[in-house]
Amino acid sequence: xxxxxxxxxxxxxxxxxxxxxxxxxxxxxxxxxxxxxxxxxxxxxxxxxxxxxxxxxxxxxxxxxxxxxxxxxxxxxxxxxxxxxxxxxxxxxxxxxxxxxxxxxxxxxxxxxxx
Amino acid sequence: xxxxxxxxxxxxxxxxxxxxxxxxxxxxxxxxxxxxxxxxxxxxxxxxxxxxxxxxxxxxxxxxxxxxxxxxxxxxxxxxxxxxxxxxxxxxxxxxxxxxxxxxxxxxxxxx
Numbered sequence: 001x002x003x004x005x006x007x008x009x010x011x012x013x014x015x016x017x018x019x020x021x022x023x024x025x026x027x028x029x030x031x032x033x034x035x036x037x038x039x040x041x042x043x044x045x046x047x048x049x050x051x052x053x054x055x056x057x058x059x060x061x062x063x064x065x066x067x068x069x070x071x072x073x074x075x076x077x078x079x080x081x082x083x084x085x086x087x088x089x090x091x092x093x094x095x096x097x098x099x100x101x102x103x104x105x106x107x108x109x110x111x112x113x114x115x
Numbered sequence: 116x117x118x119x120x121x122x123x124x125x126x127x128x129x130x131x132x133x134x135x136x137x138x139x140x141x142x143x144x145x146x147x148x149x150x151x152x153x154x155x156x157x158x159x160x161x162x163x164x165x166x167x168x169x170x171x172x173x174x175x176x177x178x179x180x181x182x183x184x185x186x187x188x189x190x191x192x193x194x195x196x197x198x199x200x201x202x203x204x205x206x207x208x209x210x211x212x213x214x215x216x217x218x219x220x221x222x223x224x225x226x227x
């Protein structure tokens with residue numbers, strides 16, 4: 001299961017604090033994604049990036065921010081503006097373009113709990 | 116944007132029976148449809164996928180069918196085993212520049 005890593009595995013935060021979740025990949029993938037998983041809600045897209053220094057909002061971007069300064073890294077910041085941040089966060093990456101697989105590879109996830 | 120509906124939300128079968136999970140999508144431009152399996156506490160993993168130029172694809176006990184006209188696709192698991200118990204997600208992807216949109220998942224329980 002190598003190739004894409006997330007840290008930390010568990011994260012606890014007090015209300016009103018920002019927190020940054022790490023995601024790194026060594027698969028040389030162009031695209032990276034952040035999803036939030038809640039029970040019964042599936043995987044909901046927060047942000048994605050197809051190229052360094054560029055990213056797009058997903059369906060639930062409010063209260064989150066991202067950066068893509070390096071191809072290998074796509075950190076997610078959960079800000080105090082996110083009203084219900086307790087969830088399981090999954091990062092993924094994939095190749096893009098025609099003639100290549102579009103399979104998304106997922107990291108092991110970070111479980112964030114707001115106290 | 117794309118919307119993916121998945122049914123049923125839970126499915127219980129006896130070992131050896133078949134299981135079918137169905138998904139519909141809204142964007143007729145979607146051209147890639149993967150299925151992921153997520154075991155408890157683990158990351159989702161791709162089990163099979165299909166592109167819009169293909170109607171059916173099989174891999175041992177798993178098959179996926181696609182009906183572009185009706186905009187629905189289905190996962191078929193034959194001869195189910197207890198280790199097939201997991202949450203299964205379907206997804207759809209539009210043209211280049213878009214991300215996967217997932218269904219809400221189906222919890223499959225296979226009892227022996």
